[in-house]
Amino acid sequence: MESMRVVHYLNQFFGGIGGEDAAGAEPQIKPGAVGPGRQLQARLGERFEIVATAICGDNAFADDPAGIAERLIALIAPYRPQLVIAGPSFNAGRYGQGCGQLCAVVQEKLEIPALTGMYEENPAVEQFRDRVLIARTAGTARHMGEALYSIAALAARLARGETIVQPAEAGCFARGLKRTVFRDDDAAKRAVDMLMRKIAGQPFVSEISVPKFDRVTPARMAASLANATVALVTDGGLVAKGNPERMPTGYTDRMTAISVTGRRQFATDDVEVHHFGYNTQFVSDDANRLVPLDVMRDLEREGVIGKLSETVYSTAGAGMSLANARKVGREIGQRLLQDGAQAAILTST
Amino acid sequence: MGVPTAQICSMKEVAAMVGSPRIVAGRSVLHPTGDPELDAEAERQLRRTIVGQALEALCGGADANAA
Structure with missing residues (x-):
């Protein structure tokens, strides 16, 4: 079977261009896998081939998200990818924005799936999770190995044409889609079962996800x-x-x-x-x-x-x-x- | 810098759950600062009492939920 063509996206740091001093680096593309892309290739296995790595500086991307995404698309398209993987960006704010933005535009313009990985507190999760499949990762690049493992597992499911019905079990963030699923027990029995587990101090998973609310430090009166x-x-x-x-x-x-x-x-x-x-x-x-x-x-x-x-x-x-x-x-x-x-x-x- | 707020509402538990810092009980979901059952004068007095509680709450710290 022919392998699936993948383009990987990295920021200037992981792409080997430089640190914060190179955060203004312009969009560029290199053939094959670069940096953590080599490890990703190993995790993905023979069914996938990273044909190129697109790279851009975090600041350059953050200054003009729409324009940069378009330029990256122009660099990526000639490689005829069937999947784009961005990051993972862990808890990095600007990098996360870039990854989310690129994935969203890839799906829209190239009409192929895209996938990235982030830590739950990365602000880009809330910004893009409704449109982009985002694997859950730890907060820092120290956990690169595990993050690439999660991303590769999701990529394999995408390649098999699977629909992800239970995001928690698949290791990714919920996109907020609702699907009809058939359950053996009716809602009353499931609710009582949950209650019994709760009373017994056993773990249970609610079927209703509670949104996370911001905690804002309240302002005080400055004048009388x-x-x-x-x-x-x-x-x-x-x-x-x-x-x-x-x-x-x-x-x-x-x-x-x-x-x-x-x-x-x-x-x-x-x-x-x-x-x-x-x-x-x-x-x-x-x-x-x-x-x-x-x-x-x-x-x-x-x-x-x-x-x-x-x-x-x-x-x-x-x-x-x-x-x-x-x-x-x-x-x-x-x-x-x-x-x-x-x-x-x-x-x- | 933010603007201090007090919220007059009837579903106080919901307001508390989402983190509203100063919560004052309104008369009803259907008429938070009034009551059509009362005559005009009594209704105005009720409204003044509720607004007074909100102003008092504003002057206090957060989570100093009045009535």
């Missing part, structure tokens, strides 16, 4: 309340009358800014509520039940707070993915800082 500008934010789906920005009722990656300049309270001719996650009748009748504008104006007038920030930020927090919630949260945070807000009250339904 009486001198502070306080903002109002909601995930309850408040929009301007007529919903001019066509905000969705959920599953969104957007927020809307509503000016409250000159308004002492919300009235039904000013705003509407669009959110598919709850019955919006009561807050549509009186939006102050969702965003307490009237009371905040009172407190502003009485001098309890320094000032109410004149823009309310709103989104519909229904069915929102963690990634979209992060994006929307970051945008609102930046806008609050621009507005000079020193504190925010968030109302959630």
Whole structure:
């Protein structure tokens, strides 16, 4: 049987060009396996042949991810690969970005599978795991041998045309795909079995994966309340009358800014509520039940707070993915800082 | 530098699970800062109480979850 043609990608360090001083190295390609690629070739065995190694400096890649990926593709394509393997990049941030970016573009442009390996805390895992198959590795290159073993095992499964249904068992990160599988026992029995194992102190694997939430160090008030500008934010789906920005009722990656300049309270001719996650009748009748504008104006007038920030930020927090919630949260945070807000009250339904 | 926040919500356990630092109980999922069962004056007073708790929470440290 003819072997599968593989192009391997490495950064400047593993590609033997140099260390941090060579991180600006331009994209280049060398025939055959280079550096850890030789060990990878040994792990892959005769069914695969590393026909070339593409190399680029981490900084060069990080400065222009899309442009560099395109140039690497142009170098890689003439070798007619059937698979591209990048890294592993362990916990290296810029290298991980490069590997993820290249794999994603290879799959899209060359329409062949791509594969890489990373440590779970490499930020590129969250960025690319939905699109790119990423083998789980340890945190440092000291574990290169094991990492190449995992990557080679995944490559073998890809070559056999296998579909990976259980990412944990396959040693890779879940892409978040859902597939129908048939189980012998029904859900009630499986749940009770899990509970019994838990009570008995035995190991069990939940069928529901819990997303990992960031732990952010909370900010503290820098000014006294009486001198502070306080903002109002909601995930309850408040929009301007007529919903001019066509905000969705959920599953969104957007927020809307509503000016409250000159308004002492919300009235039904000013705003509407669009959110598919709850019955919006009561807050549509009186939006102050969702965003307490009237009371905040009172407190502003009485001098309890320094000032109410004149823009309310709103989104519909229904069915929102963690990634979209992060994006929307970051945008609102930046806008609050621009507005000079020193504190925010968030109302959630 | 970040912006300190207090969250008024009804599903407090969910807010705590995702790491919301200052959590204040809202009246209901359907109307966090109001209550259509009350007359206008009492509702406004309720809203003021809830907002007051949020402002108090803002001035405290994180995880000093009020009411």
